[in-house]
Amino acid sequence: MNAALKKSDTAIALAVPAVSAKVLTLAPKRAPVRERITSHASAIAARVIPPLIVIALTLIVWEMLCNRPGATLPPPSRVLKETWELIVDPFFDRGGIDKGLFWHLSASLQRVAFGYALAASVGVALGTLVGQSIWAMRGLDPIFQVLRTVPPLAWLPLSLAAFRDGQPSAIFVIFITAIWPVIINTAVGIRNIPQDYRNVAAVLRLNHFEFFYKIMVPAAAPYIFTGLRIGIGLSWLAIVAAEMLIGGVGIGFFIWDAWNSSHISEIILALIYVGIIGFVLDRIVAAVATIITRGTAAN
Amino acid sequence: MSAYLKIDHLSKSFRRGATQAEVLRDVTLAVERGEYVSIIGHSGCGKSTLLNIVAGLLPPTTGGVLLENREVNEPGPDRAVVFQNHSLLPWLTTYDNVAIAVNKVFGAKKSRTERHDWIMHNLDLVQMAHAKDKRPAEISGGMKQRVGLARALAMEPKVLLLDEPFGALDALTRAHLQDSVMAIHAKLGNTVLMITHDVDEAVLLSDRIVMMTNGPSAQIGEVLDVPLARPRKRLSLAADPTYLKCRQRVLEFLYERHRFVEAA
Numbered sequence: 404m405n406a407a408l409k410k411s412d413t414a415i416a417l418a419v420p421a422v423s424a425k426v427l428t429l430a431p432k433r434a435p436v437r438e439r440i441t442s443h444a445s446a447i448a449a450r451v452i453p454p455l456i457v458i459a460l461t462l463i464v465w466e467m468l469c470n471r472p473g474a475t476l477p478p479p480s481r482v483l484k485e486t487w488e489l490i491v492d493p494f495f496d497r498g499g500i501d502k503g504l505f506w507h508l509s510a511s512l513q514r515v516a517f518g519y520a521l522a523a524s525v526g527v528a529l530g531t532l533v534g535q536s537i538w539a540m541r542g543l544d545p546i547f548q549v550l551r552t553v554p555p556l557a558w559l560p561l562s563l564a565a566f567r568d569g570q571p572s573a574i575f576v577i578f579i580t581a582i583w584p585v586i587i588n589t590a591v592g593i594r595n596i597p598q599d600y601r602n603v604a605a606v607l608r609l610n611h612f613e614f615f616y617k618i619m620v621p622a623a624a625p626y627i628f629t630g631l632r633i634g635i636g637l638s639w640l641a642i643v644a645a646e647m648l649i650g651g652v653g654i655g656f657f658i659w660d661a662w663n664s665s666h667i668s669e670i671i672l673a674l675i676y677v678g679i680i681g682f683v684l685d686r687i688v689a690a691v692a693t694i695i696t697r698g699t700a701a702n
Numbered sequence: 703m704s705a706y707l708k709i710d711h712l713s714k715s716f717r718r719g720a721t722q723a724e725v726l727r728d729v730t731l732a733v734e735r736g737e738y739v740s741i742i743g744h745s746g747c748g749k750s751t752l753l754n755i756v757a758g759l760l761p762p763t764t765g766g767v768l769l770e771n772r773e774v775n776e777p778g779p780d781r782a783v784v785f786q787n788h789s790l791l792p793w794l795t796t797y798d799n800v801a802i803a804v805n806k807v808f809g810a811k812k813s814r815t816e817r818h819d820w821i822m823h824n825l826d827l828v829q830m831a832h833a834k835d836k837r838p839a840e841i842s843g844g845m846k847q848r849v850g851l852a853r854a855l856a857m858e859p860k861v862l863l864l865d866e867p868f869g870a871l872d873a874l875t876r877a878h879l880q881d882s883v884m885a886i887h888a889k890l891g892n893t894v895l896m897i898t899h900d901v902d903e904a905v906l907l908s909d910r911i912v913m914m915t916n917g918p919s920a921q922i923g924e925v926l927d928v929p930l931a932r933p934r935k936r937l938s939l940a941a942d943p944t945y946l947k948c949r950q951r952v953l954e955f956l957y958e959r960h961r962f963v964e965a966a
Contacts, residue, residue, distance in 0.1 A: 599789035602759055605777040607806045607857075617802065621793040697793055697837075 477668050485668035500652055500660065508676060510652040511642050514570070515684075518577025519638045523631055526582045530589025530630070531619070540590070551583035555641035559648055569649035573642065580641040581634035585627070592626025593619060621696070628692035635688050639681045705732030706893060707756075707861050712765035714751055725751050727919040728765070731912060733861070736891045740904040742952065743914030744960070749897045752914075753865050756895060757783050769860060779807045782854035786866040788846040790838040796849050797834040800824055803853045824856040825849075827886055844875035848882070855886065864896040868903065877936065880907060888933055901956070905948045906934060913955045923960060926951055 462479050469478035477485070493505035532539045533547075558579050562572040600622055604614050620627075646655025654673055661669035714726040725748040733739050741749045754760040756767050758777035767774050774781065782803075790799045800821045808817055825831040828848040838846055847867055854862055867883075868876040880903060887894060887907075898904050904911045908928050915923040928948050930939065939945040 597789075599785060599787060600791065602757075602777075602783070602785065603789050603791070605759060606757065606779060606781070606783055607803055608778055609806065613806070618791070621791070624793075 477671070482668040482671050485666070486672040489669065489672060500650075500656065502652060504654075504657070504673070504676060507652055507654045507657045507673075508680065511646060511654045512680070514573045514646075514653070515577055515635075515638045515642050518574040518642075519581050519635060521574070522578045522581035522634055522638070523585055525578075526585025526630065526634070527589050527627060529582075530586040530627070531593055531615075533586065534590035534593025534623070544590075547583065547586060550579075551587070555580040555637070556644050556648070559645055563649075569651055573645045573649050573653075576641055576645045577638045581638045584633035584637065585630040588626045588630025588633070589623060592623030595626070596622045624696045625692075628688070628696065632685060632688045632692065635684050636681065639677075639684055643677060706735040706737075706770060707733040707895070708768040709752070709756065710765050710768060712752075712755065712762050712767065714748070714755060714760070715763045724919045725917055726755075727921050729920075729922055730765075731922060731925075733893060733895060735893055738887055738894045738896070738907055738909045739912060740896045740898050740908040740910070741912045741914060742898055742901065742904045742956070743920065744916055744956065745899065747914045747917045748920040749914055750865060753783075753863055753895065753897050756861070757781050757863050759783075779803070779857040780860045781863055782857040782859035782861075783863045783865060784847070784850045784854045784867045786869050788838070788843075788850040790846055790849055790853075792838050795835050795837055796825065796830060796841070797821060799838070799849055800853045800856050804856050807857050820856065824852040827855060827889075828852045828882060842875070844871050844879055847871065847879060851879075851883070851886075855890070855892075860893065862892045862894045864894060866897050866899065869899070876903075881936070883907065884932075884934065901949055901952045904952060905930075905945060906936065906939065911948070911952060913952065913960075915960050924951075924955055 466478045466480060468474065469476050470480075483490075489504055493503040495503045496506060529543070533543055534540070555576050558576050559572060562575040562579075563569070566572045566575065596619060600618050604618050609617060642653070643655040643658065646653035647659040650656050650659075654677060658670050658673045661667070661673065709729055709731040712726060712729045713724065715722050715724045717723075729752060731739075741752060743749050751760060755762050756774075758767075758774055758781065761775060769780065790796075791802070794802065801817070804812075804817050804821050804824075808820065812820065822831055822834070825834055828851050830845060830848045830852060833841055833845060838849070841849070847870075851867070864883075868879055871879065884907060886892070896904075896907065905928055911926045911928060912922055913924045913926065914920050926948060928944075930942070930944055930948075
């Protein structure tokens, strides 16, 4: 077949017709090193320069607005000056809640890690059940649809009453926040497994276990990871609010504490950190998704 | 003596609420070992339903299917199906798509190296060994169908069921694949039951052509023997009187006696 021809899309094959059927294969010329470096650099610059310009403009406008007398918020120059100590030394620990930002952030991340891991495993399991069994769906789906609209913080008093401790309560709030998108997306993914794949499994006589990990999980993986990605975002949203209420070490309480001591600059620094970490968490889940689904789309 | 594969007084109705629609009525067909039988008919006449029942993917309403005198009522690798839309698993490579079948069917009987050789042997048979590490999204429609065929052949089925395997392909690719299927059939002597709506394809490939009447309540209208010697050559057959006569008979059946009246 012409498969060989099709395959060699990088090479150019020239066939001289009829008598002398000679095939010339020409390798594409590689551009000289210097040219490649410049083209590479300009590609990077095109990505990096626009956000840098926007950030610089924002800082200038902010500085101008907040540098006037009577401004309620500090300008960036003052934020930098006042929080310089926190920025350069995130690891200090003077006991109690007087710790560096690293410790606050790591306490928050730990809570999120526990709550999210729990939500991911329970969510995928429940989603599979709801996606597979029509009766489980009829029974559970209405309950899920109602419960998922309850705001995360509304669960906090109830979980404090149940656990009588801040730490498990915060973890529970993360869990209950992150679990709904995981359940719903997993269920949709399982329900959308094409009949063709089920037929293939039937012809091969795969048992339930084999069907689960050879067909169901890979087929639903793109959906499951959509749920997991929404879940991690919601977890990070919820933790800051929950920590403001439960107190102790954590970035949420750090912000609340800074507000109570009128350290507005510290709040701004914390917000920047929270934003960056939320972004990184989202990218980590997205990266895991591309590795596990091997880049295959949901078709 | 009874036949190798026997479809016995088979009827199929679909029920939806209070309405019941009969798709197939009293279909009886015997297929000998090594025979290549095509089922042809207008769309909506229940050919695919018939194939799915033979595959065990659908239960018959009455009647049944016998394979080597044993009733079959669930799917299994002894009746491997090549689906119309290839049905390869997109997250597996070509090799792994065949391997999933080989490991399941021969996992206990063959060693790891034997299984590997068997997978490669089947990919070779359909001329796809060169693309063993490609994923379905990276190969053409005809190639996907070849891999689907390799997966089915690798199960060493007693009956190979082809559900319009070339339906979604362009004419040139289709011709290539038909030649491959003929070569494989000649080499392995499989028993094949193929669904098609292409008259030339049916005549070229089959030993017998089963013509279905229009649905609902489709039946076997006529069975035509194709007495053409094998191996068959597409080009020389184009002017062969027997070929033309067979072709004429099928065309008459489809377009005169059982003309497709309404869109199904």
